[in-house]
Amino acid sequence: MTTSRRLADRKIARFEKNITKRGSVPETVKKANDYPVGPILLGFFVFVVVGSCKSLCF
Known part of the structure; x- marks a missing residue:
């Protein structure tokens, strides 16, 4: 059986x-990451x- x-x-x-x-492909598809490290690591x-400054200064 053949296709039409x-x-x-x-x-x-x-x-x-x-x-x-x-x-x-538009560039908006790529995920933009402004930070070189994650927010948890930065926090x-x-x-x-x-904390170290607080223990040394006070």
Whole structure:
């Protein structure tokens, strides 16, 4: 049993449309990360620095 010519043409057209879109991914898809470290690690670092300063200064 063969597929109809019309169905085959639609599949080919859809495939060729995807080929022409290849490589044109918008940059908004990528996740933006402004911090080189995570917020938990940054909070821990601030806690240690403030805690050590507090024990030395007071």
